[in-house]
Amino acid sequence: MKSILDRIKRSRYSLRNQVAAIFIFLIILSMAAIVLINHFFLEDYYVEKKTAVLQLVFEQLQDFSVETAEEETEENSQNSSEEQSSDETQDSNISDDLIKVSTENNLTWVILNPYTEYVAGWGQSVQVMSSRLFGYIYGIEKTDSHVLEQNDRYVIQKTKDRFVGMDYVEMWGSLDNGNICLIRSPLESIRESASISNGFVLYVGIGILVVSGLIIWLVTNRITRPISELTNLSRRMTELDFDARYGSVAHNEID
Numbered sequence: 001m002k003s004i005l006d007r008i009k010r011s012r013y014s015l016r017n018q019v020a021a022i023f024i025f026l027i028i029l030s031m032a033a034i035v036l037i038n039h040f041f042l043e044d045y046y047v048e049k050k051t052a053v054l055q056l057v058f059e060q061l062q063d064f065s066v067e068t069a070e071e072e073t074e075e076n077s078q079n080s081s082e083e084q085s086s087d088e089t090q091d092s093n094i095s096d097d098l099i100k101v102s103t104e105n106n107l108t109w110v111i112l113n114p115y116t117e118y119v120a121g122w123g124q125s126v127q128v129m130s131s132r133l134f135g136y137i138y139g140i141e142k143t144d145s146h147v148l149e150q151n152d153r154y155v156i157q158k159t160k161d162r163f164v165g166m167d168y169v170e171m172w173g174s175l176d177n178g179n180i181c182l183i184r185s186p187l188e189s190i191r192e193s194a195s196i197s198n199g200f201v202l203y204v205g206i207g208i209l210v211v212s213g214l215i216i217w218l219v220t221n222r223i224t225r226p227i228s229e230l231t232n233l234s235r236r237m238t239e240l241d242f243d244a245r246y247g248s249v250a251h252n253e254i255d
Helices: 002-012 015-078 080-084 096-104 126-138 188-238
Strands: 088-090 108-112 118-124 144-150 154-161 166-174 180-186
Touching: 015 096, 015 108, 015 144, 015 154, 015 166, 015 180, 015 188, 096 118, 108 126, 118 126, 126 180
Parallel strands: none
Antiparallel strands: 088 118, 108 118, 108 180, 144 154, 154 166, 166 180
């Protein structure tokens, strides 16, 4: 009975089990680090990248407004009620580059002239966007917002839309020609992506953990077998068993 307990104790602290435990711990630690980084830092990283995109679109709207605003303002102001009542607005005079960056980054934007009349817009709920921009200009739009960057030209902020219950990153300000614009992008998409990513990492990580555990067990068993045999050989020699021989061929320093 005592020999069985000693064998169990030795196996618990065996080199093979220790190496396997270290590798499995490192795998679990890596999985946990990825999940925690996604949870706590992915949104901030996303907002930083999205802020750069908003600034890029803001500059593109400068070019758009200079080239087209004077020609289109009168026509758009006459038809603003009809245009803004639609669920989605896509003006025909928007450049392909602006369409591409707006679509790829899920952006919605609107431009108003100095008289707060509609000039151009892209995306859904342009009428709501126009009203929100009007409220920002005159300080009557009260929102739960956190300013990320502010200067004399524009404000970039994280805000919650109380009507739809979604969080957005927004940029609004004055263009060089006097027009004003509001650009926004939802944050819910990145939170959903982070949740999906964490679930994917968890499921894949479990599979990797099982496969890696099996591989580690096989590899460490191959590494520690010669060491175990040498230990057994040493024990037998201390018992004056001179017929004991080392029989493993590891093709390494142990041979």
